[in-house]
Amino acid sequence: MSNPEKKQRYDQFGHAGVKGGHGFGGGGGSMNMDDIFSQFGDIFGGAFGGGFGGFGGQSSRGGRRVNRGTNLRVKVKLNLEEIVNGVKKKIKVNKYVNCKDCAGSGAEKGSGFSTCHSCHGSGQVTRITNTILGQMQTSSTCPACGGEGQTISNKCDSCRGDGIVKGEEVIEINIPAGVMDGIQLSVSGKGNAGPRGGINGDLIVLIEEIEDDNLKRDGINLLYDLYINFADAVLGSTEEVPTVGGKAKIKIEPGTQGGQVLRLRGKGLPDLNGYGKGDLLVNVNIWTPKSVSKEEKDIIMKFKESSNFRPSPGKKDKGWFERMRDHFRQS
Structure with missing residues (x-):
């Protein structure tokens, strides 16, 4: 072989070392892991109502990641009469709520967002690694913006740019008749608020049955x-x-x-x-x-x-x- 690099690969790995030497795909192009997951998303998206959606809550097309608040868990004790008839309970929970000073955006009043200089707004950073089989291209969440694609010019002093602060809320829970000890009920959107205008988490209610004296x-x-x-x-x-x-x-x-x-x-x-x-x-x-x-x-x-x-x-x-x-x- 006239090419010394290909000759060295042939001596070490045989035909596998020189075929498709520029990556797995052949044709001289390097392999992009995002393209592979994107293809899977195209295949399965129609059957399951959407693609894989990427990783870390970010879409497979590199869109801005939507932060989701964490779930909250509370215990509610019920007696037999409440279990027979069903009951509405009002409970006060300590949770993260949207910051009133910045309306949950995390930005100081009069300030805004700017495109992240590290990922140029994609929320993803790409790394190219040289391997014995060629170049491998992988993408990961941008550490500078946390995958959002934007950075805050001036952060809100009250929430330090998170868009959420500690607070409390009185929540009414509608518990159906016939629940059992240990069952979990989910109240959608009543968990912790999502950072910087993200989606609220859920409130998970664990039922505890109070033992009756006779029955x-x-x-x-x-x-x-x-x-x-x-x-x-x-x-x-x-x-x-x-x-x-x-x-x-x-x-x-x-x-x-x-x-x-x-x-x-x-x-x-x-x-x-x-x-x-x-x-x-x-x-x-x-x-x-x-x-x-x-x-x-x-x-x-x-x-x-x-x-x-x-x-x-x-x-x-x-x-x-x-x-x-x-x-x-x-x-």
């Missing part, structure tokens, strides 16, 4: 442990049980067994997606006294001798495992 939650169902005495279990009775925001009466049939689960339909929690309401499941427990008087003991001994008080479960009487199975099937 336990099981999905959209509520559970309650009802204790009755031995006489009511034998003879039957009408008992009052708590519900969300009130009370309800439930009938205890004669011969009710301990561990039996009674169902009050529609007394549970609403489904978050609107698929009806759950039930209130009442687990019946028969209270056994730990001590009795001599007279009471004599009466109980008479009961003990009666054949009616001897355990004789029939085929229709379900055991604990069967009752639990039926409970989960009906839930």
